[in-house]
Amino acid sequence: MPAATALRTLKVGGITKFSSTDYPGKLSLVVFVQGCPWRCGYCHNPHLQTRTADAPITWASVLHLLRQRVGFIDAVVFSGGEATIDPALSSAIDEVRQLGFAVGLHTACIYPRQLQAILPKLDWVGFDIKAPFHRYPVVTGKADSGQHIQACTQMILASGVDYECRTTVHPALLSSEDIVNLAYDLSVMGVTNYAIQLFRSLGCLDTNLQTNLPNDYPDATTLQTLQDLFPKFTLRQNH
Template sequence: MNAGISANKAAISPEIAAASLLKVGGVTPFTATDYPGQLAAVVFVQGCPWRCDYCHNPHLQLRTVDSPLEWPKVMALLRRRIGLIDAVIFSGGEATIDPALQAAILEVRALGFRVGLHSAGIYPKRLAEILPVLDWVGLDIKAPFDSYERITRIADSGRYARQCAEMILASGVSYEFRTTIHASLLSEDELLNLAQTLAAMGVQNYALQLFRPQGCRSTQLKTFKQSDYPTLELVQHMAALFPHFTLRQAE
């Protein structure tokens, strides 16, 4: 583990009992693609204030009064996965929306699992609290930071995302920054500008994720023709900016 905290230390945290308040919208018991190099389970946390058109988990955007899946049942499942998986990822929605996230992470670490986070970088203060108990972060970078509102529909969202990006880079926690791309949302000039900005910030691991229609409710995005996007020339140019670069179908 590289997060600077042992499973034994996590086990004695007085905050662990608060994990039962986590609002879980679903669980994937096994995945080989959501945490690089690790076999993992994914816990999907309810709630996200942003409304990105390409979101393929829109059913997780709202937070219900009661958790659809009780945390003790999630923990029972994870205990049965000991020895079968290496890690647990908290995703969403936006996992950092939930005040009980840190307590849940500590309880998972007490089982001996590595812990990863999928985040859009919405809540810098809460991310700062949990970074010391994370082993890996997958951060969604929506657009050039001054163009975020066009994607998220929320004013000032780019400022929060940049704060989170800078925080992750300074933390020493392993990470991947990634951008889901669609020709009607981000031009090739914007993609190159974004890549240059991230490279200047010191980003080492970056991925472009091609839009996928599964789960997306936007008919416009599904029917928009994306011929020759992104071009091979652009991909090669962007790849040269990062020591580790990936082009893949969005997860």
């Protein structure tokens, strides 16, 4: 493969051939893109954080599989890692749409320019808001990681694309007060569909987080506040 072509080829670290949970209401194939600049302790895909010279799965093989799945699945979801890190994402989305699939994206809102470029091509976005904006480095392990979050959130909301905004919670990272403060900020920004996902240890490399969550976390008052703030609120305990 010529070098110029290789640079335009999506780096695929893994796939899920059938998923009923990654795109609401649709059966999807999930493409996990290599690469993420953050090091969140609860990440359950740490093997995808590094971009390698040779990805384990070729994009050509994914397209071949998708052609066989026409009529059997509804959508393709690009996840990660952080899918928007890959310069080939836009062209990959185009190829998926040409096959007739709806397109979803999982993103942590890291790259606003790249997100803006592909938003018109998307049918659904699941975006992670990890903490109150000033506390992002505590969760991501990277300084200044919260600087683009508000801009990306406003971009998604203004686009009219269907979405879910969600936050993974663990008491070592986010107190109930943190969760409520973040929820108020998101509500003021215009978020109407919000989910909190309880931490799960699957794939997590941070031993400090691998403890059972307290039964009262988040507490009932916090959950009621979130229920009142958002027209659609979901507590996801097994995600």
